[in-house]
Amino acid sequence: MFAKFLDDFRFITRCKKYGLGLWQCPNFLFLVMGMIAIAAMVGTFFVSSRFASEGVTVMSVTLEVVFIMIIGSSVIRGVEKVAEANIMKTEFISIISHQMCSPLSAIKWNMEVIETERDPKECLPEKQVVFLQNIKKSNEQMLKMVSDLLEVARIDQGKSIFEEKIFDLAELVKDSVAGFRSMAAENNIEIDSQIEPVSQKVCGDERKIRVVLDNLISNAIKYSKENERVEVRLKKEDEKIVFSVQDWGVGIPHYQHSKIFEKFFRSKNEFRYRTEGVGIGLYLAKAILKHCGGKVWFESEAEKGSTFYFSLPAVD
């Protein structure tokens, strides 16, 4: 009995560790339903023993027990399956992603050796240089995807490390924009940036906020139509630094607005099959900003485009 209770307690803490709420934990639900069932049976017993005959009392309590057992056990079994699947999913993502990190890093480092040893353009035919660049680009994409997945698993399990440092957000934005110039040019998209020339210092984890910027800017480019432009803005408003990135692309239909920051959600618009990604960029952005005392929001209309904003407290 005591061992079973201890086991239940362990499962509850395990559910909490994986980001599941108390009501999503089957063992907690079992305890609560058990108590409600006992209270209901006692109530029925008192009420019917006062107003009905002995036979009716016995029958109504028995019926109630059977009814509660059937409904309760099916509810609990369902919740149990969902909770277990959730835990397994997080563990699975974490294991697979870790296993992928080593070979992906090996490709990256060995490419770096080839590039450093001698200029590939001097000793390789032009065609092969292009293929090497393709490998490098795909490798970077894959590493980014895996590290975002790992970060999601870490944040869900409360295992992520957030460094606190004061840094200039303007510099980080400029750096991120510069990194996307070639990706934008490939799609004939122009990136305009309007950065207010005042102090834009914020406090938080610079590397993680860079992930947020990269995700928002790359989304704007990915969901833009060809020959369009993307506008990046950074300004100080009251005691906050507000970043925004606007595109005039496919936009998000209204009925999907409430789901946009959910994990693994991908907008079902016409461009869906033309873009890569697993649907964790915005979930990650929201989680990271929340941790750094900021927030993220957006305005969007289907076929007209989207503007994504985030704000962080300014530090003087």
Place this chain on the structure above:
Amino acid sequence: MVDPTKQKILIIEDDRALQSAMVEMLSQEGYETTSAYDGEEGARKAQAEKPDLILLDLILPKKDGYEVLAEIKKGPNKNIPVLILTNLEEIENVQKALDLGAKTFMVKSDYSLRDIIEKIKENFQK
């Protein structure tokens, strides 16, 4: 400025593709390198070869990185700086390695070989 040609670096890493890229790049920078492919070999070489710096992976066959680190920090060569180079970025891994006496914690997928060499140089300059 320390002359890198006089510095010997022990790389404890079981993935051969990662190991060979690191050896190549560090040799080009003028460092002398020595390799270990599992925890036991790593711990043995850390004692026998007296390197000036150790790059240590955490997931290793035979003995994991924490055991190797603990062994080094208990032995006569405890002052050799140990830099962790791993894929584990969870808070408990970082904390455990730093508590055991590691100097720096680097995540492989976030670092280029250039960045690693910068970290090594920083360490020798201190």
